[in-house]
Amino acid sequence: MLIEIAIILLKVLAVLGLVMPLAGALGWIERKGSALIQDRIGANRASIYGFAGAGLVNTLIADPLKFATKEDVIPRGADRLLHTLAPCVNLFPVLVAFAVLPFGNVLIVGGREINLQIEPLGIGVMYVLAMMSLGVYGVVLGGWASNNRWSLLGGIRGSAQMISYELPMGLAVVAMILTYGTLDLQQMARAQGELIWGWLPAWGILYQPIAFVIFLCAGIAESKRLPFDLPESESELISGYFTEYSGIKHLMFFMTDFVEVIIISGLIATLFFGGWQVPYLYASGFEFPWGSSIALPNIAVVLLQVLSFTIKIIFFCWFQIMLRWTLPRFRYDQLMQLGWLGLLPIGFVNIVATALAILALQTT
Amino acid sequence: MIDVSWTVVLPILLVTGTAFAVLLADLAVSGPDRDGLGWIGIVGLMVTAIASAALWNTHVEGFAGTIVLDRYAVFFDLLFCLGAGLTLMISMDYLGTIGLETGGEYYAIVLFSTAGMFLMAAADDLIVFFLGLETMSIAAYVLAGIWRSDLRSSEAAMKYFLLGAFATGFLLFGIALLYGAFQTTALGTIAQEIGPSTGLQRTLAFGGMALLLIGFAFKVAAVPFHSWAPDVYEGSPTSVTAFMAVGIKAADFAAFVRIFMHTFAALAIEWTGVLAVLAVATMTVGNLAALRQTNIKRMLAYSSIAHAGYLLVGMVAANAAGGAAVLYYLLAYMLMNTGAFAVVIALGKRGEPNESLDDYDGVGLRQPLLGICMTVFMLSLAGVPALAGFTGKFYLFSAAVQRGYTWLAIVGVLNSVVSMYYYGGVLMRMFMAEGGKRVQGTAHRPYLTATLVVATVGTVALGIFPSWAFELARSAFLSLG
Amino acid sequence: MTLLTFIPLAALIVGFALGVILNRHPIRSALCLAVTLFLLAVMFVFLDAHLVAALQIIVYAGAILVLFLFVIMLLNLEADIPQKRRRSMSIAAVAGGVVFAGAVLRPILWAGDTLPGPGWSESAPASFGTAESIGARLFTHFVLPFEVTSVLLLVAVLGAVVLAKKKLG
């Protein structure tokens, strides 16, 4: 009993230990990335003795310190309780959504098999969707409690946008559920270890490229980033729903943004890019299609898997940052049209096609 | 396995299909003349009615026993086809009159609502009933508020929606308790087990039954749950009011009668008393309030409440005669009440609804044909012999007398006498008063004229030859088993 | 679920439900309702209804209530002004509600009888309340209601667009 609790705690620590610094680092990567794209020097002050790469470490420590020491301002006429509650409500559901994300297969320690997933829930991916759908409360509360028109506008935009894009996202996930025949993300990841024609890893994107595109669009819209950042859009609404936030609360909103980027990346990796799978790596080591094989101990296999998952996540985070600095912002009606008239019908058609294909495969 | 039985759902599929056809045709039609869409609806309803009638002698269950096609369902299918058809007819003239350019949505929503009614009449499972009710009601909320530039329409929709949803809450909680008691929502199983139930099971069953009763009382606007009806009937577009007063009320009674007189038949002793009190209150309050009205739609709303009271008298009888009388009366009421609303529409013009009773002064003298139609409807509603309303009341009250509810029948007759006063009042104004406004109905409204002809002929025919229709109603009710 | 977890959870649910109807500001009411719904989802988990719990959060807390909040913010509603003249009506309503609850609760709580059905004391089988078991039931026994919901949703979409769209025609 105690050991099990300890194991769960360790897993939680491992996941948070990965997610939180990554979220912090993304702040720096984003600044650097934008500088790179805009062909200018960016974020070069946070360096240690002229070595800019150290700025990453610096940002991880300096940024939180800076935010923590700033004054926490609550505007006059604001709803004090809700104003304080909003950032917590924003951050919490996204963090707990990581609970069902598998970051490796099975680790064997002292004869005990440890499933590298904090909680193997039967409803797996539904749980993630549920938690992500709660994320909208932080936006709505922050927007409403600030007693500020820009905030309110941001909140209204955010609530409409997030429930609109939840639908295509759900449809994309349904297509994946149909494909794998399970709701559990760990099972999905395992199913992607198989090979098509004996050499091609059976990653989800090969079966469901359309679902991938839908999920990517909807995911970015859910995390409210460019080209879908209308709830925050700096040039129109200052910072949208968190205009009136400062200090540690502002940091929490800021963090949530990046944690959302990470969970979307994690989901994309798990659903469409094999999760923790490394091509041709099995529980006992590598077995290549051309016949050769390399035997590896369990711990090495697990480390490789975790590494693979981390690399995939970082890749998709980077991909989202590149998108952000590449694409212009949508207009609001374009945003709604894309969601309701574009992604949603395509998602429906995709589900029907998937179901028919599965039916055809089963009957033959 | 999935138990698909196309026969059972054929009428529902046809009417839903018609709704889809209207929606799709709406994309092809442009311009202000949208009568074609109404025609698609009417033809579809005719096909549905013919198909349903052909299934009169069929008695099948389908979809794992959640739905049944018996004569009872077929009878109501025909009734709803008639009601929806008449509604579409009067709407085709009315929508243009008030300048409501909704396109095909209006017709489609009427038809979807009708599909919900079909489900309510055929449901053999509380969940199917519940979903049918919601489909019908949600469509009706929209219809009530569809005249968006009119404040009263929006307010009526709001009130109808809130009270309707409130009643839904009661119905749903009642269903939950019944599910808890009997481990199923199938009406057949509940009917078998409710009689011998004991202990906590019986407690739950009683709770569920009481909540269902409250829910239904709301839906059929029985006193004291009637307060929404006058405002909603007055505020809604008149064609929608007609639809609510006859179609939706009939559907509510279809489910009410099936669930109480059939499923809860074993506990009839427990609920007839409550229902008798409700019936008395509903009749009396409805009629007394109708006396004081100055707006014809409001008056007809209170009259509709009173008629719900008469119908409850038939349910109190809790026997085949009572059930058949309720079915028969719903048919009669549909004809005469739709006719009355058609006359109201005939007198209205754009921006000039002419719904005050003062506007009726002398109308009968200027437009004798319209006056004769209104006379038939008013006298029939009041229950004057040789018209449909009279035979209907006769069947209702005699069923009550059969079961020893003579006092209830007497209250009913007294109420009819009271109602004579306000129905007669309308006629007095139409034929004996000369008003200053000199309202004249617009000529050249083919659909409205057709509706009036159908309603008048039907009301008279049902009054003179009641036995044929009554036998249909009787065999429909007996098919419940 | 033991009494030790049930009572605090139930108390919280009742407390927030009261918050819904007692708060003067609609936004606060909506938030109390959100918490109530979330806590009910927690209770569903204890009752082995995992999928329903997830749906409760996705559909109810995540979509339906957000729609409420959206409309409240869109219309920029302010707090209600308390009205005195309705006091008698309110007292009557509260009394009626309490009497109703009492009338239903008394026989249920003090009957000393158990509810019909086999399963409370035994632990539920692993397949109970999973997506598979619910889906199987939904697409066989309840397939007709399931299809009806599609019509219902279509009517709702159609109706909402007809009523709320900006311009006529």
Next chain:
Amino acid sequence: MVPATYYIALSVTLFSIGAIGFLIRRNLIVMFMSIELMLNAANLAFVVFARQQLAVDGQVIVFFVMTVAAAEVAVGLAIIIALFRHRQTLNADEVRMLRW
């Protein structure tokens, strides 16, 4: 193990709170939310009964109730918006006909 009846008691309490809220509040949106409370009380009852009977029917029914609730909310809020365009108030007493 808490007896099933306690859960039903909670459900009935919630239902009553919802019904009382509907009757005492004058704000249309809050009245609407009270109705949602009533529906949720029914959902809780369905889930408890399903657990009691070890049959998932009750849980399936909750699925239908949620659908109905969603449909009602869509239409109801559309009506509220349409009404608000006319009157700029959501007080049931100021809405002329809405007195009951």
